[in-house]
Amino acid sequence: MMTTSTITIQELNGQVVGENGICRIIVDLASGLTDYEWDSGSCLSGAYSAARIEGGKYVASTEYSEHKLAASSTQMIHDDFGTGCRFSVIHSAELLPVMTQTFWLYEKVPYFFVRVEMEGVSEALETNYMSPLTADAAKGSSAISLEIAAEELRALLVPFDNDKWVRYESTAMPNQLESYEVTAIFEPASRKGLVVGSVTHDTWKTGLKVIGHEGAAIHHLEVYGGAAGEYTRDSIPHGTLIGKTIASPRIFVGMYADYRTGLEEYGKANAVIAPPLQWEHGVPFGWNSWSAAGGELDYELYTHTSDFLKSLHDGGFHHQGTVYINFDSFWTNLTQQQLEDAVRYVRDNGQKPGIYWTPFAFWGNDFDRVVEGTDGKYTYRDLLLRDEQRQILPDLDGGLAIDPTHPGNLMRTEWHLERFVRWGFEYIKLDFLGHGALEGVHFDKEVRTGLQAYNLGMALIKNRLDPKVIGRPFFINLSIAPMFPHQYAHSRRISCDAFGTLKDTEYMLNSLTYGWWMNGTIYPFNDPDHTVLYKSFNQEPTMVQEGRSRLNASLIAGTVLLMGDDFRKEEARIRAEDWLTRAELIKIAKTGRSFVPLEGNTDAASDDVFFQMADDDCYIAVFNYNKDETVEKRISIERMGLPKNATYELHDLWEGTANQSSGDISVRLEPAESKIIKLIL
Numbered sequence: 001m002m003t004t005s006t007i008t009i010q011e012l013n014g015q016v017v018g019e020n021g022i023c024r025i026i027v028d029l030a031s032g033l034t035d036y037e038w039d040s041g042s043c044l045s046g047a048y049s050a051a052r053i054e055g056g057k058y059v060a061s062t063e064y065s066e067h068k069l070a071a072s073s074t075q076m077i078h079d080d081f082g083t084g085c086r087f088s089v090i091h092s093a094e095l096l097p098v099m100t101q102t103f104w105l106y107e108k109v110p111y112f113f114v115r116v117e118m119e120g121v122s123e124a125l126e127t128n129y130m131s132p133l134t135a136d137a138a139k140g141s142s143a144i145s146l147e148i149a150a151e152e153l154r155a156l157l158v159p160f161d162n163d164k165w166v167r168y169e170s171t172a173m174p175n176q177l178e179s180y181e182v183t184a185i186f187e188p189a190s191r192k193g194l195v196v197g198s199v200t201h202d203t204w205k206t207g208l209k210v211i212g213h214e215g216a217a218i219h220h221l222e223v224y225g226g227a228a229g230e231y232t233r234d235s236i237p238h239g240t241l242i243g244k245t246i247a248s249p250r251i252f253v254g255m256y257a258d259y260r261t262g263l264e265e266y267g268k269a270n271a272v273i274a275p276p277l278q279w280e281h282g283v284p285f286g287w288n289s290w291s292a293a294g295g296e297l298d299y300e301l302y303t304h305t306s307d308f309l310k311s312l313h314d315g316g317f318h319h320q321g322t323v324y325i326n327f328d329s330f331w332t333n334l335t336q337q338q339l340e341d342a343v344r345y346v347r348d349n350g351q352k353p354g355i356y357w358t359p360f361a362f363w364g365n366d367f368d369r370v371v372e373g374t375d376g377k378y379t380y381r382d383l384l385l386r387d388e389q390r391q392i393l394p395d396l397d398g399g400l401a402i403d404p405t406h407p408g409n410l411m412r413t414e415w416h417l418e419r420f421v422r423w424g425f426e427y428i429k430l431d432f433l434g435h436g437a438l439e440g441v442h443f444d445k446e447v448r449t450g451l452q453a454y455n456l457g458m459a460l461i462k463n464r465l466d467p468k469v470i471g472r473p474f475f476i477n478l479s480i481a482p483m484f485p486h487q488y489a490h491s492r493r494i495s496c497d498a499f500g501t502l503k504d505t506e507y508m509l510n511s512l513t514y515g516w517w518m519n520g521t522i523y524p525f526n527d528p529d530h531t532v533l534y535k536s537f538n539q540e541p542t543m544v545q546e547g548r549s550r551l552n553a554s555l556i557a558g559t560v561l562l563m564g565d566d567f568r569k570e571e572a573r574i575r576a577e578d579w580l581t582r583a584e585l586i587k588i589a590k591t592g593r594s595f596v597p598l599e600g601n602t603d604a605a606s607d608d609v610f611f612q613m614a615d616d617d618c619y620i621a622v623f624n625y626n627k628d629e630t631v632e633k634r635i636s637i638e639r640m641g642l643p644k645n646a647t648y649e650l651h652d653l654w655e656g657t658a659n660q661s662s663g664d665i666s667v668r669l670e671p672a673e674s675k676i677i678k679l680i681l
Helices: 259-273 290-296 299-311 336-348 407-423 433-437 450-464 502-518 544-555 570-579 583-591
Strands: 008-012 015-019 023-028 034-038 043-053 057-060 066-069 075-079 082-092 098-106 111-119 125-127 130-136 154-157 169-172 175-180 182-186 193-198 206-212 220-225 241-243 245-247 251-256 285-288 324-326 352-357 427-430 475-478 491-493 525-527 561-563 609-614 617-623 631-635 647-652 657-662 665-669 674-680
Touching: 015 082, 015 098, 023 066, 023 098, 023 111, 043 098, 043 111, 043 125, 111 125, 111 130, 111 259, 125 245, 130 251, 154 175, 169 175, 175 182, 182 206, 182 259, 193 206, 193 220, 193 259, 241 245, 251 259, 259 502, 285 290, 285 299, 285 352, 290 299, 299 324, 299 336, 324 427, 336 352, 336 407, 352 407, 407 450, 433 450, 502 525, 502 544, 502 609, 502 617, 544 570, 544 583, 544 617, 544 674, 583 674, 617 631, 617 665, 665 674
Parallel strands: 285 324, 285 561, 324 352, 352 427, 427 475, 475 491, 491 525
Antiparallel strands: 008 015, 015 023, 023 034, 034 043, 043 057, 043 130, 066 082, 075 082, 082 098, 098 111, 111 245, 111 251, 125 241, 130 220, 154 169, 154 182, 175 206, 182 193, 193 251, 206 220, 609 617, 617 674, 631 665, 647 657, 647 674
């Protein structure tokens, strides 16, 4: 028996029981099954660990003949999670590799961690599937109980990346889905829910399968390392790990009174294991060229934008005096002299220049083109990622994947980043990063999986742009990229491309509805993409209310606030001069904090109400996604955690009006309109 002030690990009546006063882990030493219980009455029953070994044979902890507590591995721990205990249960049987389940329990928290290891008895193992936690109703009384007889139960599909305009989706049971890295299973009315997800992202892509056969219930939950398919953009299976001992991802399992709190705590747990890349220089404000110009980018547009945004500086469009003027794709339209002149121009305007690069994608058909920075030693044909038959992988988004581990790519990366630093850039948008995480056969034979390769490539970029190396801050932004690993950038775009229409606004806010929690946990900032107030190069002009809604959506995203218009257009200029100088609105973006969704029962759509508590005040953003109809929105203040009959002042930050009210809030919105309201108690 081992105890701390609140944690007990003991073997009793054929069971290993670990508990911290909030949650309890019970491993049955006869069956190899595990039950997880919480003091709220919620439980996860009939759970086990599993793996696929040689020949694809599936082995579960329940198939072993002996299950015992590893007394020598039970120990107290003091780490960045706090004070706790770690203990292991060993499953063994003749002719099977040894399976070890390891659990981490900490004081005063409603979560724990679980991992499984496989150890070969006489030779190395090979596997591309390991499940630390599978729960099935057939193995226990029920798979998951959320304490209440839920009228509605939902599971959250979290995309692996933000490519191809993918959406988050909260799916009502009965149904089935596969999420990536994390999911939440919750009852929308009460918000009670289970949050499960990987907190290690160095090796495995983690899939989470959720199945409900009937009613508001979950009958199968499967959390496993080895996910590969359409959502991970892979055309071949997940890479195999080889070794005498192989470990699965470490899995966070927590039950919460509010699943939103659980997702935020999950984000914080990831940040403990892999600390986010810190940024101490304010929220990035500025402009990105893609939406304004696309492929028609030139020197005149870039410098004109610099002058225009300088004119807005006194109106408050900046954070700590900093505005970035950023090149996107097609900066190669400019000569090197123009680039150097452009950098000097924005610096003279008191701004900072930004650049764009796709480190893991090859564009074009000339495979025999010499790779930059390699002194003619390599062509792109050498660098392209291949499958086990040595065939080049299919293109993704029109580009072919470059092997991040190839020495030619390492030289190429150094060459490009050295130029960007030497030219004076201080911000980089890295795009199409999913190419670097694809499964394939890598040059470095120690690299067995896509995430191992991606970590290697991203670490090189981060280290090369380290302020200690280059002597100045350098902001790293991820565009199309996996959500994890996160520690290589200051921000990540929360969605795929989002331009200026109401449809774009709703799409981006779908990602905020279920991904707000990344802000301030795994990334210092979410990036809502370039904010188009009037017209993107590839779209028709937007209505005034449509443009306002796009700005409001960015203000609440927590946020890299980069504009996306060509301000040589009169209407774009008029809107910017009016809207971007409204101090109360711009102040919201300067906090760098995401608003929280009010509801999570939207299927694949977005919530239309978001809020943020700030001291004694509450900011509320409410949207009408209908371009044709006026709507009346009724907002429950109880759902925001405020007293039901509270009396308060409502300040409309767009209209500059204020009125007193009490109880629920009623908001009238014109077609495509949105409002940001400050509620003062």
